Amino acid sequence: MLAAPSRRAFLQQTAGFAGAMLLSQLPLACAAEHDVILVNHVGFAPPAGKFCLLKGQSAVEFAVIDKSTGQTAFKGVMSPVGGDLGPYLVGDFSELQQAGSYAIQCGGAASGDFAIAADIYESAVAKSVSYFSRQRCGNSKTGHHAPCHLDDGRRSDTGQLEDVTGGWHDACDLRKWVNATLYGVTGLYRVLDTMGPNWQRQRILDEVRWGNQYFLKMQEPAGYVMDYCGGDDGNHWTDNRRSTADDRPIHVDPCDLPSQYHFLAAQAAMTRHFAQDDPAYSHICRGAAIKCVQWCGRAEQPSTTAALSMAIMAAIEMHRALGGDEYRTMASAHVRQLLELQTTGFFRAEPNKPEPFRAIMHGNLPLLALCQALETFPAHPDAPLWRHGLRLHTDFLQSLAQRAAFGTIPFGLYADRDPGGSRRLGSYWYRWFMKPRDENPSAGEWWVGINAHLASNGVGLCKAGRILKLPQLMQLAQRQLDWILGVNPFATSTVTGVGRNQPQLFQTDEFTPPTPLIAGGVMNGLGGSANDEVVLAAGEYNTCEYWTPMTAYTMWLMAELQIGS
Ligand SMILES: [Zn+2]
Numbered sequence: 001m002l003a004a005p006s007r008r009a010f011l012q013q014t015a016g017f018a019g020a021m022l023l024s025q026l027p028l029a030c031a032a033e034h035d036v037i038l039v040n041h042v043g044f045a046p047p048a049g050k051f052c053l054l055k056g057q058s059a060v061e062f063a064v065i066d067k068s069t070g071q072t073a074f075k076g077v078m079s080p081v082g083g084d085l086g087p088y089l090v091g092d093f094s095e096l097q098q099a100g101s102y103a104i105q106c107g108g109a110a111s112g113d114f115a116i117a118a119d120i121y122e123s124a125v126a127k128s129v130s131y132f133s134r135q136r137c138g139n140s141k142t143g144h145h146a147p148c149h150l151d152d153g154r155r156s157d158t159g160q161l162e163d164v165t166g167g168w169h170d171a172c173d174l175r176k177w178v179n180a181t182l183y184g185v186t187g188l189y190r191v192l193d194t195m196g197p198n199w200q201r202q203r204i205l206d207e208v209r210w211g212n213q214y215f216l217k218m219q220e221p222a223g224y225v226m227d228y229c230g231g232d233d234g235n236h237w238t239d240n241r242r243s244t245a246d247d248r249p250i251h252v253d254p255c256d257l258p259s260q261y262h263f264l265a266a267q268a269a270m271t272r273h274f275a276q277d278d279p280a281y282s283h284i285c286r287g288a289a290i291k292c293v294q295w296c297g298r299a300e301q302p303s304t305t306a307a308l309s310m311a312i313m314a315a316i317e318m319h320r321a322l323g324g325d326e327y328r329t330m331a332s333a334h335v336r337q338l339l340e341l342q343t344t345g346f347f348r349a350e351p352n353k354p355e356p357f358r359a360i361m362h363g364n365l366p367l368l369a370l371c372q373a374l375e376t377f378p379a380h381p382d383a384p385l386w387r388h389g390l391r392l393h394t395d396f397l398q399s400l401a402q403r404a405a406f407g408t409i410p411f412g413l414y415a416d417r418d419p420g421g422s423r424r425l426g427s428y429w430y431r432w433f434m435k436p437r438d439e440n441p442s443a444g445e446w447w448v449g450i451n452a453h454l455a456s457n458g459v460g461l462c463k464a465g466r467i468l469k470l471p472q473l474m475q476l477a478q479r480q481l482d483w484i485l486g487v488n489p490f491a492t493s494t495v496t497g498v499g500r501n502q503p504q505l506f507q508t509d510e511f512t513p514p515t516p517l518i519a520g521g522v523m524n525g526l527g528g529s530a531n532d533e534v535v536l537a538a539g540e541y542n543t544c545e546y547w548t549p550m551t552a553y554t555m556w557l558m559a560e561l562q563i564g565s
Contacts, residue, residue: 036109036110036111036491037052037054037062037104037106037111038052038054038486038488038491039051039053039104039487040478040482040485040487040499041114041485041486041498041499042120042124042498043114043115044114045562045564046097046098046564047097048094048561048564049094049474049476049479050092050093051092051407051479052090052091052093052487053088053089053091053405054078054088054091054106055086056080056089057089058089059077059078060078061078061106062076062077062091063075063104063105063106064102064103065102065103066101066102067113068100073096073098073102074093074095074096076091076092077091078090078106082405083403084403084423084432085405085406085534086404090405091104091106096116097116098116099115099118100115101113101115102116112486119562120561121559121562124555125195126200126520127497127498127519127520128187128495128522128554128555129191129203129207129520130519131518131521131546132168132207132210132211133207133210134516135169135170135184135546136210137166137167137169137174137176138150138213139165144516144518145237149174149240149248150165150240150241151238151239151241151244152165152176152229152230153229153248153249153250154247154248154250156250156252157252163217164176164217164229166213167181167210167215168184168210168211168214169515171547171548172507172508172514172546174230174237176229178215178227178263179227179256179262180548182262182266183551183552183553184208184211184551184552185211185215185266186266186269186556187548187552187553187556188204188208189208189270189273190556191555192204192273194559195559195562195563205273208270208273209274216284216288218250219263219288223294223296224255224292224299225254225255225260225263226250226253226254227251227253228250228251230248234248234249235510236510237511257300257307257310258302258306258309258362260295261296261302261307262313264289264293265313265314266317267289268285268286268289268318268320269317270282271283271321271322272320275321286322289318293318296314302334303350304350305357305366306349306359308337308338309338309366309368309369311330311334312338312373313368315327316331316372316373319331328380331377332373332377332380332382335369335370335373335382341357342389344396345395345396345399346393346396346413347393354415354416355415355416356412356414356415358412358453360411360447360448360452360453361452362452362456363455364460367397367464368459368463370389370390370393371460371463371464371467372463374387374467387467387468394461397409397457397461398473398476400425401476403423406479406482406483406487406488407476407479407480407482408432408480408483409480410423410431411431411433411434412430412431413425413428413429413430414428415427415428417429419532420529421528421533423532431528431532432450432532433450433528433532434448434449434450436527436528436529436530437530447527448524448525448542449494449525449543450525450526451522451550452549452550452554455480455481455484455522455556456557457477458477458480458481459477459553459557461474462557462560463560465565466565471565474561474564477561478561480557485498488526488534490503490526490534490536492526494523494524494525494526494544495521495522496522497519497520498520502523503523503537503539504538504539505517505523506539506541507539518546521546522546522547522550522555523543523545523547524541524542524543524544526543527542527543
């Protein structure tokens, strides 16, 4: 838990802003020192939904103070909202759209400073792009302990040396899981797609190409991508010399099926993005994509929500890169299968089983897949069906978000049993946070916070808001980011160098030097106890370790919220 002195320091930092004269004009119902007003530490794009929270149960007036003049820019009432995560007062100042620097006051309580600006998240997204350059593995100039792992790796089947150098370290460790680190490629090209082709273009293309060299090297001639080099048996620095005892093993088995499609989507996106800048490299990625899609055609056909969603997004990226009807047909066939797994709002994880889909690393894949199908093929004959499925799902997400004052989306639904917390929803249970044990029996007690879950939902809600023309979905998307950037019971931002009051970063004792603080790195984020109560766990890997999916989805969400509707 966050130590009390940190919270006091936070209050002291934020209590002395201009406009204090207004304090006497406001009710004192929320004057206690520890009742810090929670608001996104960075701020908002002008048209965004803007909410602030304060612990309490009685409505109270609040004021948004313009820091440049000390004058009140907006006055409103914070109203009580109960629910699972405690009684809070919620204020809505979405009407305030004037660019500027602001803080909120309510009685003796105050928020930190924040801004309203059209380019509100540009600096934060740029930091997250740079985060990847600090996580570079191999012979880089920018990696935090470069050069490193020049001896990756040795095949687990034949013992032969094979060059799989490059890529990124996945977390506050040195592992290079393919399924998780692929999110680095995805996050970077999605930022480019969202912010516009000229926003930090060379910087992003350079970074994504660095990461992609590892994935290209991990593709076998048969077309599939191997599992990983540097896992639990390779989480150490090496002597950088090949054929010595510390060379890291390459686990040559195919990565899981959703990640094969994820790899395919990544290579198709690289084909498209490099077509003008470097046609030769684009051609290499195109070849990798074709080989992978051919292997996927021979492999087990996707049937789970995770695999179908990834296959839809892969087919869409193939269509965007190569055109033609073939991949549009593939995408629509998979969307049809995916919608068969939808049950009044949510998606089951697989056919013939009641368990709902939930995913800590992948986030809300079916939401993203449906949105991207509608963005890419809005006039498809099946589009009305897709739109109906999307509306059902977003209605469901909205109703779930109303179960607590923060407006966040609970982590998941559970069939058949109470997963801890006794939170019922019809014949199902739900939790705000991943279970601290038994989520995945093979993973033992491994669990992490929910930043990727929140940010992926946020991305999908932004897209759905545009597609369905429902501004309230954009507002809901904003609240997922708000939680990551300070609107949570600990008033903590879990992004290094963005916002304030970050918890202590997890530091491993498995190797030296450990991963340093890296600006733009997104930690796993707040998690939950066995009874689903929010947990900060400062310094622990569960909540306070960087992880690629968390960083990728968060920077993508910031880009989506900045461009708005
Ligand atoms: Zn390395």
